Amino acid sequence: MEFDWNHARAFLVTAEQGSLSAAARVLGLTQPTLGRQVNALERELGVTLFQRVGRGLTLTQSGAYLLEHVKSMGMAAGHVSLAAMGQSQSITGTVCISVSEIYATLVMPQIVMEIRDREPGITIEVVATNEISDLQKREADIAVRAVRPTQSELITKKIKEMSATFYATPGYLQKIGPAKTIQDLTHAHFISVGSCEAYKKAMAGSGLMLTDENISVVCESHLVHWEMTKMGLGIGLVPTHIGDAEPSVQRVIAGLDLIQFPIWLTTHRELRTSKRIQLVFDLLAEALAA
Template sequence: MTIDNTTEIGWELYRSFLGVMDAGSLSAAARAMGMAQPTVGRHVVSLEKALGVTLFTRSQTGLLPTEAALALQPLAQAMQRAAAALQRAAKSQSSGIQGTVRVTASEVIGQEVLPPLLAQLQDTYPDLTVELVLTSRVQDLLQREADIAVRMTQPRQEQLIARRVGVIPLGLHAHKRYLKKHGTPASLADLAQHALIGFDEETPFVRAARKAFPIWSRENFALRTDNDMAQMALIRAGYGIGVCQVNLAARDPNLVNILPGNIPLSLETWITMHEDLRNNPSCKVTFDALLTGLKSYMAS
């Protein structure tokens, strides 16, 4: 690999490179980025020349990334996250609460719990923009993938500000329609006679849950899905018995808490952000609003 050290590589070249990696063709990348296709093509060619590598090969289905492109992609993505974080920080430095704050949370918390909290925040600070990223993957706050994270595990990095919100109790729930048809379990042993909804892939939480609650194992599930919202939808549809947040299920009068107090499962909840953002007014009000709102949800 021969790199042209006399050429300073601009960020726009990497941006176009990532656009083509995501879209698979110059035309699709150009449309997604709002650029002209020849411009995207020139950027890719210029980056290849500056780095001394071939990034894409042509095929009948579009452009295929080379090994060099695949190796460079995570580094370029880190640059992209840093550029986005820089823009968010710059927009939030003027007086008043404004600019963009990027928040990440699980799908259940993000879809079922946060919307009213964020709506109230927007009413109070109409110039504040929130980007909400819903994923079960732990977003890296140190790499500025997000500004604030709602996590179900205690963060260990010293550079993060972390506040423990509390513990969200979990319980077994089923729709009244399912229980009317199949009966209500009177003991943990009775669960073996019912359609259980659970996970497909093992995670640290699932392994820990199985140790405390042995029947909650993959081979006993009548339906398996790793999507928490899908599990919630299946419980609401009357498919079977599944685990969900007690506070959330209590909102639906058709859901019944099965064997309350006998399920040793809970989610310890934390809100975190990078310590560099402690003096950022927009991040601070968002952090405080989420902390207050989640504590209220747990107390409901």
């Protein structure tokens, strides 16, 4: 029986994503190309792997059974890739860094410039995502995170403690009047990242009880939230080193660091032995600490 790993990988990612279009985006392929690879695997194995339900795909009984075996193959392929890259002593090449959306936009450009100035042979690929990238699946080589991972295969380094607080434009603060404590903000409008309920729950943990009437805008993007804050639509919550550097806004309550959070730098244990990964890891740690 002929067997092509590319076809198996197409099946694996399609099963994980639930649709050909989503899987094609993950693999960087066109949807027709991915569909042909899945169809080719079905012909090679002589089974039907998916059935279409609406716009999505569901696994057949045979597909669900074979998926577990293909997952094992995927993990093995990932380990081979990690081990091979870990042995690389070449400086020239690509290093993929996963970082939150707002950091990718407002913090990483300067850091990438510094890395490129020192090591022009290294190409930096930035994955801007608020999701936690799976380093074991090679979704990134290095991740900047606000939570410490627990997997034993990962190496972590705590860079520093950070803080975040409320910001708004001077014009908006004139409308709501002076505030000395967060209890003074119960009549203000806030820009929520994520659901209203999750935002209200988070604020309640800091002693601020809000209602739906306090939420002026709801969005999923931290960058959209920040731009709307700078436009005066309400109060936003961002890291203090980002907010303090923006001239169009000011702290809502002077001297208040509402939230404390750590910055962790993470890579896979296998990749730490790669000269290129280790170099970027150390340069990134130095820049973030500064």
